Amino acid sequence: MNKYIIQGGHPLSGVVTVSGAKNAAVAILPAALLINGTCRIENVPDISDVRLLLEILDSMGAKIRRLSPNTLELCCTNVRDSEASDALVRRIRASYYFIGAQLGRFGHARVALPGGCNFGARPIDQHIKGFEAIGAAVDLKDGFVCAAAPADGLTGGRVNLDVVSVGATMNIMIGAVLANGTTVIENAAKEPHIVDLANFLNAMGAKVSGAGTDVIKIRGVRSLHGGSYSIIPDQIETGTYMAAVAATGGDVLIQNVIPKHMDCISAKLREMGVKIAEYDDAIRVQRTGVMRRANVKTMPYPGFPTDMQPQIAVCMSLASGVSVITESIYDTRFGYCAELNRMGASIKVDTKVAIITGVEKLHGCTVRACDLRAGAAMVIAGLAADRTTTIEDIEYIERGYENLIGKLTAIGAEIRRVSVPDGTAVPAAV
Numbered sequence: 001m002n003k004y005i006i007q008g009g010h011p012l013s014g015v016v017t018v019s020g021a022k023n024a025a026v027a028i029l030p031a032a033l034l035i036n037g038t039c040r041i042e043n044v045p046d047i048s049d050v051r052l053l054l055e056i057l058d059s060m061g062a063k064i065r066r067l068s069p070n071t072l073e074l075c076c077t078n079v080r081d082s083e084a085s086d087a088l089v090r091r092i093r094a095s096y097y098f099i100g101a102q103l104g105r106f107g108h109a110r111v112a113l114p115g116g117c118n119f120g121a122r123p124i125d126q127h128i129k130g131f132e133a134i135g136a137a138v139d140l141k142d143g144f145v146c147a148a149a150p151a152d153g154l155t156g157g158r159v160n161l162d163v164v165s166v167g168a169t170m171n172i173m174i175g176a177v178l179a180n181g182t183t184v185i186e187n188a189a190k191e192p193h194i195v196d197l198a199n200f201l202n203a204m205g206a207k208v209s210g211a212g213t214d215v216i217k218i219r220g221v222r223s224l225h226g227g228s229y230s231i232i233p234d235q236i237e238t239g240t241y242m243a244a245v246a247a248t249g250g251d252v253l254i255q256n257v258i259p260k261h262m263d264c265i266s267a268k269l270r271e272m273g274v275k276i277a278e279y280d281d282a283i284r285v286q287r288t289g290v291m292r293r294a295n296v297k298t299m300p301y302p303g304f305p306t307d308m309q310p311q312i313a314v315c316m317s318l319a320s321g322v323s324v325i326t327e328s329i330y331d332t333r334f335g336y337c338a339e340l341n342r343m344g345a346s347i348k349v350d351t352k353v354a355i356i357t358g359v360e361k362l363h364g365c366t367v368r369a370c371d372l373r374a375g376a377a378m379v380i381a382g383l384a385a386d387r388t389t390t391i392e393d394i395e396y397i398e399r400g401y402e403n404l405i406g407k408l409t410a411i412g413a414e415i416r417r418v419s420v421p422d423g424t425a426v427p428a429a430v
């Protein structure tokens with residue numbers, strides 16, 4: 001079992017560089033299946049979700065070369081009509097993008113229902129609605145999604161999403177780029193990673209317009225060609241470091257950032273008394289005084305992201321007064337609050353609302369990462385707490401944060417990763 005051990009209580013200071021966006025990379029890599037030629041993708045985060053998707057592509061016959069730690073060359077031209085291994089697919093949510101990619105490339109798809117972090121139901125009915133709108137017949141059978149285009153190919157079509165879904169918007173875009181006709185997605189999601197996927201596809205010859213607004217138009221093209229593309233910086237990784245500095249106090253320059261993507265998070269932290277300065281591609285975060293209470297409601301972009309909800313909860317736990325978080329995207333994304341309470345936080349959860357009464361200090365103890373961002377919140381709490389915090393189930397965290405230990409150590413954190421055989425006591429001192 002692997003664990004993180006943190007000796008908390010050190011303010012963070014220095015410079016940290018953000019990696020490429022996980023939620024863009026996990027859509028762009030499956031979308032590469034549509035390309036006839038070689039594409040070079042830069043700023044690919046080296047995280048376990050990406051490694052798993054590369055394993056799936058490799059098992060399908062893609063040629064993958066790592067040119068540097070974060071640059072890949074990918075050629076799927078010779079991939080035969082093959083299925084993605086269901087054992088691998090079931091391990092992450094983003095593998096559902098192989099449904100759109102296989103449908104677009106081969107005219108049919110058979111993909112196991114995906115896994116991913118568990119915070120309530122993660123339905124894919126809107127993805128299916130979109131695939132049907134572009135002409136596919138879709139069936140759910142024995143834990144698999146089976147989709148098939150008509151004999152003369154996908155037609156394209158119009159779909160109005162019933163809920164703003166990032167996953168459905170991206171999957172339909174991927175499925176529709178090689179369709180015979182035009183596709184219009186109404187009530188589309190507007191997250192930065194939607195725009196990044198559209199830019200990637202367009203760099204390879206697709207005709208996608210409107211990404212970043214709620215109406216996206218995809219004019220089908222005959223084929224996509226190879227090219228080069230660099231993935232945008234990770235909005236949530238950036239926000240996680242911002243929240244870490246807010247919670248521990250200190251002064252950190254976060255670079256390789258698109259400050260515009262951070263507007264909602266920056267505004268909330270400013271409201272709480274954190275000083276934030278924006279530069280062209282960096283953000284400086286400083287916190288010296290006491291943080292003030294605030295309220296947050298998670299919303300689709302440009303609202304406050306659900307993926308930042310646990311991290312801001314740690315800041316609120318250390319702020320003066322009572323803060324309220326309303327989770328409006330997922331049914332159960334407050335599982336981590338019980339772990340934070342073990343560290344001395346005072347959080348009451350009522351279904352989709354968390355009421356957080358600020359405390360002076362958090363105290364280190366053994367906690368677990370319930371999911372990716374919950375795990376990030378435990379790291380932040382451990383950095384701010386006194387004594388030693390041990391975090392278990394860190395595999396979730398490593399799905400989405402590249403070199404977390406190295407980056408945090410470089411800005412003054414005392415954190416290390418240990419591998420211990422199950423049943424062995426972890427040494428307490430760092």
Ligand SMILES: CC(=O)N[C@H]1[C@@H](OP(=O)(O)OP(=O)(O)OC[C@H]2O[C@@H](n3ccc(=O)[nH]c3=O)[C@H](O)[C@@H]2O)O[C@H](CO)[C@@H](O)[C@@H]1O
Pocket residue numbers: 023121122123124125126127128163164165166167168189191299300301305306307328329330
């Ligand atoms: C809007 C939002 O904040 N989306 C986040 C969500 O995207 P993720 O792709 O997981 O979720 P979606 O954006 O697709 O889903 C948003 C909402 O729509 C519902 N839904 C979705 C698809 C579907 O077919 N049917 C359906 O009902 C979901 O249950 C959820 O309540 O988590 C991702 C990773 O954690 C983030 O990168 C996204 O920014």
Ligand SMILES: C=C(OP(=O)(O)O)C(=O)O
Pocket residue numbers: 022023093094116117307372373400
């Ligand atoms: C929960 C997340 O990932 P996924 O949707 O891939 O499970 C996330 O990025 O916060």
